[in-house]
Amino acid sequence: MTKGPEEIIRDEIRALKAYHVPPAAGMVKLDAMENPYRLPEDLRANIARIAAEAELNRYPDAAAAALSDELRRAFGVPAGMDVLLGNGSDELIQVLALAVARPGAVILGVEPSFVMFRMIATFAGARYVGVDLREDFQIDAGRMAAAIERHQPALVFLAWPNNPTGNLFDEDLVAHVIETAPGLVVLDEAYHAFAGKSFIDRLPRYRNLLVMRTVSKLGLAGLRLGALAGAPAWLEQLAKVRLPYNINVLTQLIAAEVLRHDRVLTEQARAIKLERGRLHEALALLPGVKPYPSEANFILFRTSNAERVFGAMKERGVLVKCLHGSHRLLDNCLRVTVGTPGENSEFLTALERSLAA
Numbered sequence: 001m002t003k004g005p006e007e008i009i010r011d012e013i014r015a016l017k018a019y020h021v022p023p024a025a026g027m028v029k030l031d032a033m034e035n036p037y038r039l040p041e042d043l044r045a046n047i048a049r050i051a052a053e054a055e056l057n058r059y060p061d062a063a064a065a066a067l068s069d070e071l072r073r074a075f076g077v078p079a080g081m082d083v084l085l086g087n088g089s090d091e092l093i094q095v096l097a098l099a100v101a102r103p104g105a106v107i108l109g110v111e112p113s114f115v116m117f118r119m120i121a122t123f124a125g126a127r128y129v130g131v132d133l134r135e136d137f138q139i140d141a142g143r144m145a146a147a148i149e150r151h152q153p154a155l156v157f158l159a160w161p162n163n164p165t166g167n168l169f170d171e172d173l174v175a176h177v178i179e180t181a182p183g184l185v186v187l188d189e190a191y192h193a194f195a196g197k198s199f200i201d202r203l204p205r206y207r208n209l210l211v212m213r214t215v216s217k218l219g220l221a222g223l224r225l226g227a228l229a230g231a232p233a234w235l236e237q238l239a240k241v242r243l244p245y246n247i248n249v250l251t252q253l254i255a256a257e258v259l260r261h262d263r264v265l266t267e268q269a270r271a272i273k274l275e276r277g278r279l280h281e282a283l284a285l286l287p288g289v290k291p292y293p294s295e296a297n298f299i300l301f302r303t304s305n306a307e308r309v310f311g312a313m314k315e316r317g318v319l320v321k322c323l324h325g326s327h328r329l330l331d332n333c334l335r336v337t338v339g340t341p342g343e344n345s346e347f348l349t350a351l352e353r354s355l356a357a
């Protein structure tokens with residue numbers, strides 16, 4: 001008798017729910033923190049030329065050297081520090097978790113935060129400890145210190161700004177976590193373009209700090225490219241876990257070309273930040289809606305009945321993310337990505353009608 005999934009697949013994997021990506025064809029898609037703007041016509045024409053000439057019959061440059069140089073410049077990686085590239089920052093989270101997952105190793109994060117930290121720790125066979133944030137979504141200093149002391153985590157993940165709450169944790173507290181953690185601290189700065197603050201300059205000061213970035217929220221989610229910056233001594237070890245050729249030929253060429261024109265992306269981020277302000281003000285005016293401050297390209301807001309409002313909005317063709325039920329602090333919370341002015345107006349109209357229905 002052959003065995004089935006119940007006997008073969010690890011218990012903790014069978015207990016997981018797969019990362020859900022809802023169908024969004026034809027909808028106003030404001031659920032995944034994508035940049036709503038396309039690239040300008042001339043840059044798209046350059047990309048078409050570059051793609052046409054790409055040597056797709058060859059494996060990509062395993063070191064992605066040209067792209068790494070562009071990323072180092074665009075992200076302001078300090079001299080003496082290196083970058084490790086991933087097929088999205090999701091893959092870098094996986095590389096990190098696999099590399100530290102000795103038997104009994106703990107990976108620590110805050111809750112609520114980016115769900116892939118916990119999921120990937122589980123894939124890797126590490127124990128994940130989530131430290132609850134305060135009601136205002138800031139790090140609870142006492143709880144964090146106690147958890148670090150008790151669990152001695154091999155790795156701490158902090159998203160800065162945090163997803164799904166949108167806020168930046170207090171800078172001194174983040175520094176304190178880095179100073180007191182016994183192992184690695186990875187600051188996930190996926191939303192850096194909308195916050196303007198970074199720990200990247202402090203890499204030379206903190207031996208145990210790595211800073212992770214992605215181009216996904218900048219406008220290149222389709223390319224799947226993330227970067228981990230830090231001391232070569234760490235990255236050399238982590239690079240062993242990365243699969244060879246993980247950054248494909250087209251991603252290497254196209255991302256490098258767009259980064260050479262990264263003012264386009266900075267301008268788009270500026271427009272998104274302006275719209276974020278307008279959206280926040282409009283949300284605050286709606287009865288029964290409480291938007292939270294955001295330093296990212298999305299806004300978390302609370303309503304009286306998130307599941308009902310989410311369903312009603314979906315029927316009206318607007319897709320946001322419903323976070324109700326995922327954590328006590330997110331009861332009746334929805335998260336909306338900042339879209340174009342037109343999309344945001346459609347979202348506000350759909351929300352107003354769904355609240356009244």
Ligand SMILES: Cc1ncc(COP(=O)(O)O)c(C=O)c1O
Nearest residue numbers: 088089090114159163190214216
């Ligand atoms: C905090 C955070 N880190 C990483 C990611 C994933 O980024 P990527 O598209 O580079 O895998 C996300 C995506 O939502 C995120 O919110």
